[in-house]
Amino acid sequence: MTDPIVMTLSMIMVGQILLSVPVLLTRAKKSVICLPLALFLFANGALAMEPVVSTYFPNWYQLYSALAFPALFVLAPSLWFYVEGITAEKPWQLNSTQARHFVLLWPAILISVVMMFLPKDMHTAIFIDDADLSDPLTCTLMVSILIIILLWLGQCVYTIYRIIHRLVAYRQQLKNVFSNNDDKELNWINWLMFVAISAWLFSLATLFSSSLFDNLLFNLRTESLLLLLLIWSLAHFGLQQKPVLTEYNEKNNLNSTLNNESVSETVLDIESNDNQSGTTPESPKKYQRSALSVEQATRIAGKINNVMENDKLYLDSSLSLQKLANHVAISPNYISQTLNETLSANFFDFVNQWRIEAAKPKIIANKNTVLDIALEVGFNARSSFYKAFKQETGQTPSEYRKQLEKTER
Known part of the structure; x- marks a missing residue:
């Protein structure tokens, strides 16, 4: 039974x-x-x-x-x-x-x-x-x-x-x-x-x-x-x-042609042995067909850093590569190439670096909870803020504040 x-x-x-x-x-x-x-x-x-x-x-x-x-x-x-x-x-x-x-x-x-x-x-x-x-x-x-x-x-x-x-x-x-x-x-x-x-x-x-x-x-x-x-x-x-x-690509038309160059490189291919629709083939060399010069990449790097500093786009928790591209009127694949080759960071880490820098004085001031600070600077969750903060500084927010307090003494 x-x-x-x-x-x-x-x-x-x-x-x-x-x-x-x-x-x-x-x-x-x-x-x-x-x-x-x-x-x-x-x-x-x-x-x-x-x-x-x-x-x-x-x-x-x-x-x-x-x-x-x-x-x-x-x-x-x-x-x-x-x-x-x-x-x-x-x-x-x-x-x-x-x-x-x-x-x-x-x-x-x-x-x-x-x-x-x-x-x-x-x-x-x-x-x-x-x-x-x-x-x-x-x-x-x-x-x-x-x-x-x-x-x-x-x-x-x-x-x-x-x-x-x-x-x-x-x-x-x-x-x-x-x-x-x-x-x-x-x-x-x-x-x-x-x-x-x-x-x-x-x-x-x-x-x-x-x-x-x-x-x-x-x-x-x-x-x-x-x-x-x-x-x-x-x-x-x-x-x-x-x-x-899939929804991101369809919404932002990342597969359209821009400057006679495919911009589908904006989203990196996943390595796969399947050559079929709905899967991604082996990753090609990044940006090998790109017309972006070193001088142009340097100017783009300066421009996106300026808009981050002046317009504080990082405070937008829903900020995406396409949103940044629309704001600066530059091709998303050019921004992606600039981030990876000139600034040595992917989009996620680049934005979070700005968020962490904005959070540091708030952490030192210790007037708000960590969650409130995380939300103020553009993070969606306390856990993701902790992870990004430790990745950037090597310390948790509380450890960072305590170390600065000891240094000041």
């Missing part, structure tokens, strides 16, 4: 998915990036039904197991497509080259067909009673399942690596165009990756311990709880998340 707590958690998972998937499919008409997320949740829903089917519909368990088995091999590709889409600089699109990510799905479907047409007593002996059978068909099937599961594990590890690499590059991209990234960095995916890895490890440990040692090293309740957290996190945050760079 299935643990009632495991059953409850499974039902909650299925309910969350039944609520989320229709919403995502409706939104997919406007943004196709919702499709991979819907597919990921649907596949998890199919797998989460196992306790329900085995307990209340045992006669349908063979059909269910055959249909649900391929869902396992949809998880990694669909999660990758979703992360790829929300971090892309261009609208993500479906295309035929993406089919290679589902390479393990086709042998999985073949195995599921064999599972479906197994004699019922043989299916029960293998997948429910865990009996040892020595006939050639059973041995071939079990070896095939073992091999494809190991390949799936390798695919999961590779997908996690690609997601982490993608997020690192994406966050660096944000610093080239935004001065505040608190709500754009997709930090919730870090939590998602931790939960996903933990859930998979618990699942594998449970599977192998039950198969090899006839006991469970880990409680199935823990595994189910982790899976519920995974699904809830992805459904909750995924329904709210928008592709920030």
